[in-house]
Amino acid sequence: MTVRVRLAPSPTGFIHIGNLRTALYNFFLARKEKGTVILRFEDTDQTRYVPGAIEAFCRSLQALNLIPDEGIWIDDAGKLIEHGSYSPYLQSKRKDKHRAYADQLLEKGLAYPCFCTEARLEEMRQAQHSAGLPTRYDRHCRAISKEDGAELMKKHPYVLRLALPETGEISFTDSIRGKISFQWKEMDDQVIIKSDGMATYHLAATCDDHDMEITHVIRGEEWLSSTPKHLFIYQSFGWTPPQYAHVPLLLNADRSKLSKRQNDVSTESYLEKGYLPQALMNFLALLGWNPSGTQEIYTFDELAKAFDLSKVNKSGAVANFEKLDWLNTHYLNLLSDEEFLAYAEPPLLPIVTDIEMRHRLIACLKGRISKKADILTVAQDFLETDEIIDPTIIPWKKQEPKDVVERLRATVELFHLMKPEDWASSAALEAKVKQMIQDHEWGNGDTLWPLRVALSGKQKSPPPFDLLFVLGEEESVRRIKRAIASLGH
């Protein structure tokens, strides 16, 4: 039997990074087992539907190079398309199928109509709560006979509820957690058809998973407690349930469920901030699972090949975003010059209008940034300078000001003798300046420190050769003369 897994997001906006990790695990399993990934959108809650969310979701998956094999997708023109033989893949369009299944349950006496009002339910829950009892539907309408129920359904609004067993135990084996058991008497008679006629998640996802022949349901831990209801539906129809795997949650630093209040949770915003897809995926994949051993950097293929559901951790993982920064730095350093240019150039376009200078600057940025926000900050380290330099920071250690001025002037002299090709790289500039130091029998420190401070105006800055390379001769000379002036010469 070939593996079929599904991604079943709700089109309510962005891709939560926790969902992205779950999606990743689904892809890993499918790719490892040469199976199929299905993308199905769960939009049964029409009130939460966000227009454009489906398209955005597909685009984000595309940006991450996670391309499903079947289901809803987006074409080059941005239009939604569907492929695969289990259409439709938009859950709301399966409304009639869900209703038919619900009617079968009704017929078998495994579901019943409920006419309770919102107000009564609220009141009931209040009473249960204040009595210290668990809040659960009191099965008020379960006592209505099938015939009476059918009559009432013709005249009154209703929902359909599952008629769960009242005694006994249900257990199943989770691929990650092993055997899990629940007592039926603890379970709630879940609503499966809402008063608007639409199925709830529990019925819709379960029936769709069966209809689409899903073999492995890999989803978040928040679904663990409702799995018995899903199993009940499989049992009611005599279907074989899929293998379940409930992945642990991603956590905030305080160990609560990862939330927007405390963290950025949207995949899109990480991408916008300049986290590379490979860094984000490497980071997320290893939050809750790892292939054993000491390796930290993995390609998608390596992860997929090593993936093993039974080795996914059971406990929630605090997302340590400092590690993501580290990973991103690593992947950024791996980029080719062309790729890095494409990455770093956009934010600099309005800041550095001289193309040549901008490209020189970007060449020097590599290795100094871990995300997009760093680009402008680090660029400022190269470009920004105070017009008046504190003269006390220019000399190296206890160097005499006159020696400082001598070295600075010699450097400007050196520039007059240099050819354009000497300015072609930091390395070429370094060779020239170091030759000068050697010729005068000066020290690196007493020459390069003042030169660097003169160029940057700051105690801490990039190296002098990078500064010269980026700034070019004219601006370099201007800045050096400014330093000489502030030393009183």
Add this chain to the structure above:
RNA sequence: GGCUCCAUCGUCUAAUGGUUAGGACAGCGGCUUUUCAAGCCGUUAAUAGGGGUUCAAUUCCCCUUGGAGCUACCA
């Protein structure tokens, strides 16, 4: 409150009966004899507590404690 799940350095994790409890991020220290960054090297730091089982428990069982999820006509 009830149900379910979970528990190794601050964080992510490795080690499924026998290890000096390993790696990574962060931290700290050093090197790179110009600073910063990067890089390299080194280093601090953990089996929640209590009972068992066993010749031997991070590992198996129980209890306690702590944490999380669920507890909707949301997914």
